[in-house]
Amino acid sequence: MAVTEQFLELAANGVVYSSIIVLCSIGLSLIYSISGFANFAHGDTMTVGAYATLVAFGAIGGIGFSVLSLPLGFFLAVVIGIAITAVVALVTERIVYKPLQIGSLGLLITSIGIAFIYRALIQVGFSAGTYRYELEALRPIDALVQYGIRVTEHDVAIVISTIVLVVGLHILLQHTDLGRKMRATADNPDLARASGIRTRNVELWTWTIGAGLAGAGGAFLGLFNQLVPRMGFNELLIIFAAVILGGIGSVYGAMLGGFLIGMIVEMTPILSTVGIPIGSEYGAAIAFVIMVLVLLVRPEGIAGQAVGGEGG
């Protein structure tokens, strides 16, 4: 059953890729829900996370015991990478976006400029070449190869880390004070402020979380592929497709949209196997076409609008 085997292999890869897209989509959607603009710098924020992790891991080295062939030092480096990304985003928000007195379109265009600045600085610091983390390349897990699934322990680590982060975010949003404030602010900033919520703090926390998740996504993307200055920008439209499919501004929609779009992009090769003449090189194109269709037919996406729109 060649088709089944190919299906399983692609699906396994798709789950790993989707995890990364889910992390970044949540971040983009969160920032949209609070700041009200489509942040084109989100892709390059991922790149910042990846390179920050690279530097941190280079400094820390492979200390500690290994989990899934990843030394503890790597996880520590990812945490530092996330922190650096969040700081970079906060500084950008403070000195660039906040003082701007223009509408959401102006912010959108400004964020393109920010994206270029991030990428240019990364290219200055690290050249345009490719990097990999100082980890030994792994063979696919033997126990799964017999089913045609070729994933490494690193891939499993990506998926598990994503699940941890997503569950953590869910608990944060639903069961903590900050989460309630975030949902309230996203829903109606004026009302939130009138109820005594310091919306500016909430806004900064949202940027921190959103950029941090993008940083994590970038770090894992670097583990999944490799690090190049364009890595984040290349995924930006895929992430937009995911966010729009899920419903822009909705966190749970972004999770679902990220999963679906990630799977669709990675599963495209199955089309030519079952006889539809669309090659695997059009995976991203299919995602973009779906994005446009969603915008036309159901612009609010699968899950409606605000962070608090559902589940809460």
Added chain:
Amino acid sequence: MTKAEQAVAGIVAAVAIALLLAMLGGVLSPTYFLFLFGLGGMYALMSLGLNAQWGFTGLINFSVAAFFGLGAYGAAIMTASNSPLAGGFNPIFGLALALALAAVVAVAIGIPTLRLRADYLAIATLGLAEVIRMVILNEGDYTAGSQGLRGIPSFFEGWPILSAFPETMPGLEIEIIPGQAVVLGTSFWRQLLNVSLMLAFLGTAFFVLRRAHRAPWGRVLRTIRSDEDLAKALGKNTYWYKMQAFVLGSLIMALAGVFYAHLNLFVNPGDLDPITTFYVWVAVMLGGAGSNRGALLGGFVVVAIREGPRFVGDVPVFALDPGPLRLLLIGLLIVLVMRFRPQGVLPPQRELIWPTAIDDDNRTTPKMGVREAKTDGEMQGSTDVSTEQSGGGDSDE
């Protein structure tokens, strides 16, 4: 002239004199200067196209690079020596195919996307532009794929006098500074032909757009930009007008692509990289949305940013690779323009209808005026009240 206009005129004159001196002094070769001037005109042309879409009508089109690429590929497919479909035709047929292709694709993209909200339109057009790039990259049977199309003749190949013009012109030698002769050979005359083609395209586009901008048609577009519901209430079919502006702008961008194919004599899918779109956006924003003069200015400034880093590479302060430096400058320029002059350097004069799309809050014209009047009134009111309350008291007089 406003202050900004005087400043711009001064800077343009200074740059022109500096370039002239550089050429006479033998620092800058006139042929290369004409090449750069051609590139500048090409960006100015795309900026005019985007201006018709974004500046006049408020359409956020992020697929500039795709229409530029369609124009270049349309010209190349008809004329290139390794074209898989139909090489070796007269470039006029290439021009026709390029414009037809751009018009068809513009309608095809416009039908679904022009109903979308502004920021969704931005994302959707960027996505569809990437789809076009992928098709051109991967459908090698029609486009020669990643190896690109080569052997494109100059635009005037096969024309009566002009095709042999560069060869028949005598090589000139101008010696202003002794020992440093400036030689004008065949390649100079070839570039001169290219530049005159560009000027013809640019002039046509400029006057068509200026006419359109002043006509009732242009007024409807500007009404749509500032308040689409208002335009609808006036009985205008706004979707149809937006489609016209979208197609018109896309045709102008395709013209820039045709010019590029015959300037570079080689096209490949890399020419459809979205960065071109953002260069053109910078040009339009810098010049001022809705301003054709601004678009011209912006186009040349962008080429200065694109090509400048090559020359400053030797200066230690700028010891960066041209690539990142270019990206950094474009990024900084976007941020600085949006921060300090969101209306652009040369905003359109005597506009009756102001756009609300991009700068809701810091417009210095009618809208702000109303707000100032309102706040003044309130302050006036409150002073009145306090005077009444103090009732002729002597404390605050």
